[in-house]
Amino acid sequence: MYGFEIEGGFTFYKFRDFDGSLSLSDDHLKWFWEKMGKAGQISVVFYDGSVESFEDFKKLAKLKDQHFFLGFKDGRPAGMFWLNGFTQRSCFVHLTIIPDFHGKAALQMGRGVLRHLLSVTDVSGSYILDCVKGLIPVMNSLACRMAQRSGFEKAGVIQKAVYLAAEDKSVDAAIFCAVRNNEVKVSE
Template identity: 25%
Template sequence: MNSRFFIYPYCEAGGKRTFSDEQIRGLYRRMVEDGTAGLVFMGSGIDGEDAFLAVMQSPGTHPYVLFVQGLPAGIVWLNRIQYRWAQMHFCTFREVWGRTAVELGRHVNRTLLEMRDSRGRYCLDMLVGILPARNRLAVSYVRKCFGRITGELPRGVYNPQTGQSEKAYIITLTREGIRNESD
């Protein structure tokens, strides 16, 4: 276990949310300040703090706030969970970009793929992401965090700035892939 990194779920526990609405809106503001919101939410309809909050609180969305040495460092959320895989979305904040973001990403991916249910079974066997092919930094980052490009979608993401759909990569992460890379 890496004590530098902490993954905290955003959920309702005992009738109370683990983070306030304002704290979650603040995560979106950080993405805007860092210049990442446009790429993270390209064509998704998430265009402001309230829309982001609504998605994070929607049934079927499982967000996790990421911390490095006690400070907010990003957010990951899972949705479209089916069978034993989920679609994964992520964003790290500027302060941790570089080596720390890669270490954090690897830690998050291991943690999510190692989660077990009450009977000891793995919850997920695979994480799937769809990234705009033109976002080379994100593609490079995900590959460093054990992701594999396993396919292309010729018109996989919509770019509202150009009014055109663009090529996207399908990225997958598996426990076996993480173990092979870690060895």
């Protein structure tokens, strides 16, 4: 089972291990789904409308090109992220924080996850990722601020880059990047 710890007592576990076997159970996914549902986060996290039910969520988490990590603190769901869109030494990250852990804890998770992703090496000692990217609807100003405070730099805005299912329209999105060979800047 692949997992890692970050500052603040958070531990993240990869849902599906590198050999394809499940490290965590569907019950763990269900637990996170229910927490996100109670907090009204599902339509925000999955703003394109592609995930509307637990079955959709489970299917997404089990796709081979999606790498889900579930984060816990004191035995409770704290946050979740997943990686996709891999190209050479680059990927997209999607992150959500369970409401009980907003504020300082959210920043600890955001910063810790980013630092971890940019420091992971393979068996030969080579870095796996040089660039981690995020695409966030500009109207989600809280998520945009969180990205910058976690160490991402805003690279620009792409017009009509994301589809908002709730409004049935495409909206502008900010593209954020964090690069390994640049010192990760963390603003307060």
